[in-house]
Amino acid sequence: MHVVWDIAVILQTYIICTSSAQPITSKLDDGWWAYKDVVQGSFVPVPSFWGLVNSAWNLCAIGKRQSPIDIETSHMIFDPYLTPLRLNTGGHKMGGTMYNTGKHVSLRPDKAHLVNISGGPLGYSYRLEEVRVHFGSEDSQGSEHLLNGQGFPGEVQLIHYNQDLYANYSEAAKSPHGIAVVSIFIKHHTVAGDWPAVGGTAQKVSAWAMRQPSNYDAFLLMGLNIADLYPDTTRYITYEGSITIPPCYETSTWILINKPVYVTQMQMHSLRLLSQNEPYKIFLSMSDNTRPTQPLLQRCIRTNINFSKQGRDCPNNRALRPQYRVNQWLLK
Ligand SMILES: *[C@@H]1O[C@H](CO)[C@@H](O)[C@H](O)[C@H]1NC(C)=O
Numbered sequence: 001m002h003v004v005w006d007i008a009v010i011l012q013t014y015i016i017c018t019s020s021a022q023p024i025t026s027k028l029d030d031g032w033w034a035y036k037d038v039v040q041g042s043f044v045p046v047p048s049f050w051g052l053v054n055s056a057w058n059l060c061a062i063g064k065r066q067s068p069i070d071i072e073t074s075h076m077i078f079d080p081y082l083t084p085l086r087l088n089t090g091g092h093k094m095g096g097t098m099y100n101t102g103k104h105v106s107l108r109p110d111k112a113h114l115v116n117i118s119g120g121p122l123g124y125s126y127r128l129e130e131v132r133v134h135f136g137s138e139d140s141q142g143s144e145h146l147l148n149g150q151g152f153p154g155e156v157q158l159i160h161y162n163q164d165l166y167a168n169y170s171e172a173a174k175s176p177h178g179i180a181v182v183s184i185f186i187k188h189h190t191v192a193g194d195w196p197a198v199g200g201t202a203q204k205v206s207a208w209a210m211r212q213p214s215n216y217d218a219f220l221l222m223g224l225n226i227a228d229l230y231p232d233t234t235r236y237i238t239y240e241g242s243i244t245i246p247p248c249y250e251t252s253t254w255i256l257i258n259k260p261v262y263v264t265q266m267q268m269h270s271l272r273l274l275s276q277n278e279p280y281k282i283f284l285s286m287s288d289n290t291r292p293t294q295p296l297l298q299r300c301i302r303t304n305i306n307f308s309k310q311g312r313d314c315p316n317n318r319a320l321r322p323q324y325r326v327n328q329w330l331l332k
């Protein structure tokens with residue numbers, strides 16, 4: 001059977017399978033910070049405090065090229081020199097492990113078959129390190145990036161590091177041109193049944209949801225084709241920003257794909273049942289694991305979407321720039 005590993009299938013496989021998987025170690029715990037107030041009486045810094053509690057994280061507070069941002073389409077500039085992004089999987093399928101890190105649903109590819117991207121706005125080749133999922137407690141929120149002030153139920157981020165210049169992710173994350181993140185918005189299916197059927201999906205998911213979901217589980221996925229994760233479009237929006245978790249290093253090129261992936265209400269519901277805590281601790285929904293948007297300031301947002309009028313200079317000349325009506329091009 002040919003399985004198309006779109007993100008919905010991956011999430012669903014994870015959600016169905018983690019109930020019987022092994023707990024992971026604390027190796028993936030990425031630090032003492034949180035997205036939202038946790039339990040009363042225990043202070044863990046939320047986004048507005050990230051830059052204040054640890055001097056190594058001060059970019060979170062004082063950085064001027066931070067992510068995520070609100071993409072105002074009227075500020076986008078068409079750049080005819082932006083080529084399509086190139087994805088190189090070497091024709092291999094790969095394996096990976098899915099985790100609940102307490103903060104995200106995270107997929108780490110194994111090292112046997114490497115996947116890299118290049119082209120587009122990227123001057124180097126970048127290797128896939130992690131796929132991270134952000135999602136909301138309500139349908140109007142959950143993505144880190146916004147589009148004209150509007151949020152989406154979720155955002156998938158494929159995080160890569162510059163393999164031409166750096167030995168590994170940790171070195172690249174703090175270095176110039178270190179990181180490239182491909183971001184894909186998650187939307188709901190609006191048409192019932194309009195999604196690839198995987199045997200007894202709805203039953204499996206609801207059966208899973210009715211059991212006590214054991215979080216912090218790891219699950220091994222095999223035969224992944226990363227190309228299947230990408231929506232069918234070459235259109236994207238790009239800007240220079242930061243990683244969206246502490247230490248907020250300003251080393252990331254962001255590439256937002258101009259087409260969403262779709263999940264069902266049921267899958268969204270199952271995601272919202274994931275806890276930040278180990279199963280024996282109090283339930284704390286992982287949803288709304290997003291950093292608030294940061295000011296764009298003197299940066300420009302480029303796109304390869306040709307909405308027929310060309311942006312002039314970059315960076316800023318906003319007052320002179322025509323107000324492009326490009327909404328009809330976006331996320332179709
Ligand atoms: C990118 O990945 C492909 C396939 O795995 C590999 O053949 C190629 O050498 C990689 N490029 C670099 C620069 O490592």
Ligand SMILES: *[C@@H]1O[C@H](CO)[C@@H](O)[C@H](O)[C@H]1NC(C)=O
Pocket residue numbers: 167168170171
């Ligand atoms: C990453 O690479 C640097 C430089 O080569 C090295 O010092 C460091 O130990 C590596 N870190 C990991 C986690 O492999």
Ligand SMILES: *[C@@H]1O[C@H](CO)[C@@H](O)[C@H](O)[C@H]1NC(C)=O
Pocket residue numbers: 080306307308
């Ligand atoms: C952009 O679209 C316009 C109108 O369709 C076309 O005339 C122009 O050649 C296109 N530019 C590029 C660089 O593709």
